[in-house]
Amino acid sequence: MWSEIRGLKDDVDYGTPPRDGAPVTLEIDGVTVTVPAGSSLMLAAASAGRPIPKLCATDMLEAFGSCRVCLVEIEGRGGFPASCTTLVAEGMKVKTQSETLSRLRKGVLELYLSDFPESEIADGWSEFHDTLKAEGVASHPYGAGGFNHFEAPVDASNPYFLFDPAKCIVCSRCVRACAEVQGTFAITIAGRSFDSKVVASQDQPFFESECVSCGACVQACPSHALVEKSLFEGEYVHAESAEA
Amino acid sequence: MPNPLKPEKSVVTTCAYCGVGCGFKAETRGGKIVRMTPWKEGKANHGHSCIKGRFAYDYYNAPDRVRTPLIRASIDDPWTPVSWDEAFAYAAKEFKRIQAKYGVKSVGAVSSSRCTNEEIFLTQKFARAVLGNNNIDNCARICHSPTQFGLTNTVGAGAASQHFDSILQADVIMVVGANPTEGHPVFGSLMKRRIRQGAKLIVIDPRKTETVESAHCKADVHLAIRPGTNVAILDSIAHVVVREKLYNEEFVRARCEVNEFENWKALVGSDNYAPEVIGPLAGVDPDDIRKAARIYASGPNSAIYYGLGVTEHSQGSTGVMCLGNLGLSCGMLGREGVGVNPLRGQGNVQGGSCLGSWPHVFSGYRFVTDYETRSSFEAEWGVPLDAEPGLRLPNMLDAAVAGSFKGMYIMGEDPVQSDPNQHHVIAAMRNMECVVLHDLFLNETSKYAHIFFPGSSSLEKDGTFTNAERRVSRVRKVIEPLAGLEDWQITVKLMNAMGYNVNYTSAGEVLDEIARLSPNYRGISFALVDRIGSAQWPCNEDAPEGTEVLHREKFPRANGLGTFMLTEYVPTAERTNDKYPLLLTTGRILSQYNVGTQTRRTPNSMWHSEDVLEINEQDSISRGVKDGDWVKVSSRFGEIEVRARISERVNPGVVYTTFHHAKSKANAVTSDLSDWATNCPEYKVTAVDVVRTNGPAADAARDAATPRIAEMEPAE
Numbered sequence: 001m002w003s004e005i006r007g008l009k010d011d012v013d014y015g016t017p018p019r020d021g022a023p024v025t026l027e028i029d030g031v032t033v034t035v036p037a038g039s040s041l042m043l044a045a046a047s048a049g050r051p052i053p054k055l056c057a058t059d060m061l062e063a064f065g066s067c068r069v070c071l072v073e074i075e076g077r078g079g080f081p082a083s084c085t086t087l088v089a090e091g092m093k094v095k096t097q098s099e100t101l102s103r104l105r106k107g108v109l110e111l112y113l114s115d116f117p118e119s120e121i122a123d124g125w126s127e128f129h130d131t132l133k134a135e136g137v138a139s140h141p142y143g144a145g146g147f148n149h150f151e152a153p154v155d156a157s158n159p160y161f162l163f164d165p166a167k168c169i170v171c172s173r174c175v176r177a178c179a180e181v182q183g184t185f186a187i188t189i190a191g192r193s194f195d196s197k198v199v200a201s202q203d204q205p206f207f208e209s210e211c212v213s214c215g216a217c218v219q220a221c222p223s224h225a226l227v228e229k230s231l232f233e234g235e236y237v238h239a240e241s242a243e244a
Numbered sequence: 245m246p247n248p249l250k251p252e253k254s255v256v257t258t259c260a261y262c263g264v265g266c267g268f269k270a271e272t273r274g275g276k277i278v279r280m281t282p283w284k285e286g287k288a289n290h291g292h293s294c295i296k297g298r299f300a301y302d303y304y305n306a307p308d309r310v311r312t313p314l315i316r317a318s319i320d321d322p323w324t325p326v327s328w329d330e331a332f333a334y335a336a337k338e339f340k341r342i343q344a345k346y347g348v349k350s351v352g353a354v355s356s357s358r359c360t361n362e363e364i365f366l367t368q369k370f371a372r373a374v375l376g377n378n379n380i381d382n383c384a385r386i387c388h389s390p391t392q393f394g395l396t397n398t399v400g401a402g403a404a405s406q407h408f409d410s411i412l413q414a415d416v417i418m419v420v421g422a423n424p425t426e427g428h429p430v431f432g433s434l435m436k437r438r439i440r441q442g443a444k445l446i447v448i449d450p451r452k453t454e455t456v457e458s459a460h461c462k463a464d465v466h467l468a469i470r471p472g473t474n475v476a477i478l479d480s481i482a483h484v485v486v487r488e489k490l491y492n493e494e495f496v497r498a499r500c501e502v503n504e505f506e507n508w509k510a511l512v513g514s515d516n517y518a519p520e521v522i523g524p525l526a527g528v529d530p531d532d533i534r535k536a537a538r539i540y541a542s543g544p545n546s547a548i549y550y551g552l553g554v555t556e557h558s559q560g561s562t563g564v565m566c567l568g569n570l571g572l573s574c575g576m577l578g579r580e581g582v583g584v585n586p587l588r589g590q591g592n593v594q595g596g597s598c599l600g601s602w603p604h605v606f607s608g609y610r611f612v613t614d615y616e617t618r619s620s621f622e623a624e625w626g627v628p629l630d631a632e633p634g635l636r637l638p639n640m641l642d643a644a645v646a647g648s649f650k651g652m653y654i655m656g657e658d659p660v661q662s663d664p665n666q667h668h669v670i671a672a673m674r675n676m677e678c679v680v681l682h683d684l685f686l687n688e689t690s691k692y693a694h695i696f697f698p699g700s701s702s703l704e705k706d707g708t709f710t711n712a713e714r715r716v717s718r719v720r721k722v723i724e725p726l727a728g729l730e731d732w733q734i735t736v737k738l739m740n741a742m743g744y745n746v747n748y749t750s751a752g753e754v755l756d757e758i759a760r761l762s763p764n765y766r767g768i769s770f771a772l773v774d775r776i777g778s779a780q781w782p783c784n785e786d787a788p789e790g791t792e793v794l795h796r797e798k799f800p801r802a803n804g805l806g807t808f809m810l811t812e813y814v815p816t817a818e819r820t821n822d823k824y825p826l827l828l829t830t831g832r833i834l835s836q837y838n839v840g841t842q843t844r845r846t847p848n849s850m851w852h853s854e855d856v857l858e859i860n861e862q863d864s865i866s867r868g869v870k871d872g873d874w875v876k877v878s879s880r881f882g883e884i885e886v887r888a889r890i891s892e893r894v895n896p897g898v899v900y901t902t903f904h905h906a907k908s909k910a911n912a913v914t915s916d917l918s919d920w921a922t923n924c925p926e927y928k929v930t931a932v933d934v935v936r937t938n939g940p941a942a943d944a945a946r947d948a949a950t951p952r953i954a955e956m957e958p959a960e
Contacts, residue, residue: 005290159847160299183436185459215298231248
């Protein structure tokens with residue numbers, strides 16, 4: 001009941017919300033770990049010190065299963081299930097690293113990277129950048145001429161944060177943070193397939209939308225597409241005098 | 245966009261805005277604060293935040309922040325910048341002169357709920373040990389003093405019975421006179437999470453607030469009462485509980501004073517409080533009153549959350565008692581998921597209340613008249629203490645107008661803008677010979693001050709805040725104080741200048757003194773809070789890491805039993821008539837915080853650049869007022885001009901505004917009536933009329949010819 005918010009740790013991202021079910025013991029990469037029933041494999045792996053790479057998952061939000069980076073292998077089961085949406089079971093044996101998994105993850109990350117501004121890959125420090133580094137992905141084989149969102153206009157209407165669609169990986173973490181954490185439901189994904197994009201209210205600038213600027217979406221964004229303006233040199237307009 | 249620059253350092257601290265008290269990580273780069281991010285381990289916010297704490301922190305560095313002490317002989321003189329030593333010496337000389345001339349009790353002090361526990365404690369120590377009287381009050385006087393009185397008299401503790409997380413076990417949530425999604429946004433989000441999980445919601449509020457209906461969150465019952473009928477409606481809900489025998493007899497027999505319960509039953513069970521009688525009086529459907537009572541009583545876990553809409557009335561304390569009675573009668577106390585909980589407005593209202601910043605009690609609500617308590621303080625402080633309770637803030641102001649009260653140390657408050665009946669407050673200020681104001685900015689009150697101590701923002705000092713759930717959290721210094729001294733150091737140096745010799749090497753030592761002198765804080769120290777993140781009082785030998793839920797086994801009263809207070813409805817003297825046919829009530833908006841000292845100095849004002857008057861279409865048509873028109877709102881006490889917004893949030897006969905902007909002077913119209921028990925002003929009910937005007941510009945000429953009150957624009 002409470003663990004979903006009370007079990008959070010500042011320096012760990014379990015990937016999915018902590019649960020408080022009965023203890024379940026399983027094996028992750030040979031490490032035995034006991035977690036409450038209802039936990040995801042991703043949470044169990046993080047608890048076992050074997051964190052699984054992820055993009056659309058974070059422990060303040062329910063699992064979504066969209067990014068396909070967190071794939072794992074489970075002994076006795078076929079395929080490569082997403083560890084965020086697969087729940088733990090007693091005696092399960094899970095493998096988080098293998099050549100196949102690495103290849104699959106790399107393929108997925110390269111696809112993400114093919115629509116990410118090239119000049120901003122190297123010195124970034126977002127979760128997305130960290131994941132790329134951890135998986136050893138620094139470039140993609142798809143060339144520069146493909147469809148992309150590089151020219152999509154930046155929404156800087158909100159005085160505190162901006163939205164740069166070029167860096168958006170459409171993981172829906174902002175949409176879910178606005179709904180699940182804040183409860184305002186101001187953000188959604190509009191469009192289908194490659195045209196799908198994050199929009200506020202009826203595709204309005206953030207400042208004019210129902211957004212209440214709580215910052216939950218900025219906090220949730222893994223790729224600095226939603227980011228505080230105050231982190232940019234000279235971008236931030238300083239405090240104005242009262243009643244100016 | 246290029247990649248953002250990575251912050252270099254991060255300090256965990258506590259937000260200084262509302263009573264939720266969110267944990268934040270203040271991140272710096274090159275010694276400048278570049279970001280505040282919510283702390284996932286913050287037990288009040290669990291990684292969530294709102295626009296104020298998350299983004300509106302930059303006021304600390306506003307250009308008009310005062311960075312050096314100021315003095316002047318007369319309020320008509322310009323300010324002279326001086327050194328700290330000169331400022332302390334001047335203040336000490338003036339206070340001593342005034343006390344020699346007009347008596348020991350001619351001066352006093354006021355502390356603020358924006359200050360840390362340590363500062364609040366030192367300010368009352370300054371009044372008691374240094375000034376030698378009990379003329380000490382704090383701004384909880386004008387917001388939650390009825391909470392302390394009303395809850396102490398029913399359940400024994402003037403504080404929230406629960407921790408915030410408790411709401412995730414509530415089946416029924418009753419919000420009375422509060423608007424959490426605007427006023428306490430992070431708690432509002434937690435509440436909405438629970439409502440989305442299926443909890444029922446009852447809202448009692450004259451206005452159809454954002455809490456009443458928003459995406460995936462809709463009140464099952466909204467009692468849109470006429471302002472001022474809280475006690476009537478709560479008694480009527482109690483009437484249904486009694487008549488339909490919905491009360492929890494087993495709980496009452498085990499945990500409460502049964503005789504008082506019977507007396508209460510007789511009162512609220514009388515025909516006077518039948519929904520069919522009270523409904524028309526309060527402007528709501530009697531069936532809705534019955535529905536609300538049945539939902540609340542059937543629980544199984546029903547939790548009450550209330551705000552200033554309950555307290556800021558002439559029957560504010562009675563309203564709080566009604567809630568205490570209701571919780572006791574239905575057995576909704578003493579476990580998780582239930583409770584009676586005040587939502588505190590400012591970050592440290594609970595701390596302000598706990599720590600003896602009152603004219604009649606020491607920390608822990610122990611009376612100054614009590615020999616034993618007083619002796620313990622005398623022993624610690626090394627001076628004899630006055631046994632006579634001092635003046636409350638409104639009484640200090642009255643005495644100043646009368647001429648017997650001449651000097652005041654005001655820490656972090658702006659009474660001219662925030663206290664009711666502004667004209668009276670100004671007259672009082674003008675009549676004093678030494679007003680020492682300790683704040684970040686010059687404000688309305690500084691116009692009448694003689695000495696200005698430039699304070700430190702919460703980002704520039706160490707200390708603790710106690711939030712609305714009794715949680716004591718650390719405030720940590722992120723950057724050096726802009727004016728050179730932390731607030732607690734300023735008060736200590738003022739004490740020293742007055743000849744009282746005391747020294748602390750850190751704010752933690754002040755907290756240690758609080759712990760020695762206050763039973764509920766006995767186990768609290770910087771070390772404990774640093775180790776476990778935060779702790780809810782009572783924190784002592786029995787509860788070394790604090791207490792989440794109060795009243796589990798017994799109530800903190802002499803016999804351990806909860807009791808019922810008689811809550812007869814007495815209508816306020818503030819009535820509508822032909823001249824003032826509408827009722828004005830006031831509230832807050834998400835992006836601004838109280839009188840706006842902080843938020844008006846941030847881009848938050850882009851959302852709310854002025855206070856507007858919400859008026860129902862029916863009332864607007866009959867007055868020829870269109871949306872966006874300037875209107876004059878006049879009451880028996882004054883008048884203001886604001887723009888009108890036609891809104892279905894208010895019923896016909898009710899108008900609503902916020903009080904965030906100095907230029908709109910909302911408190912120039914509010915009445916000087918106050919709570920019968922605690923003097924908490926009746927901000928929430930004022931009879932007014934509204935007429936369309938050509939706006940302040942057109943009136944400027946007339947105003948210049950006949951100035952009504954001093955110009956209100958802040959000094960540069």
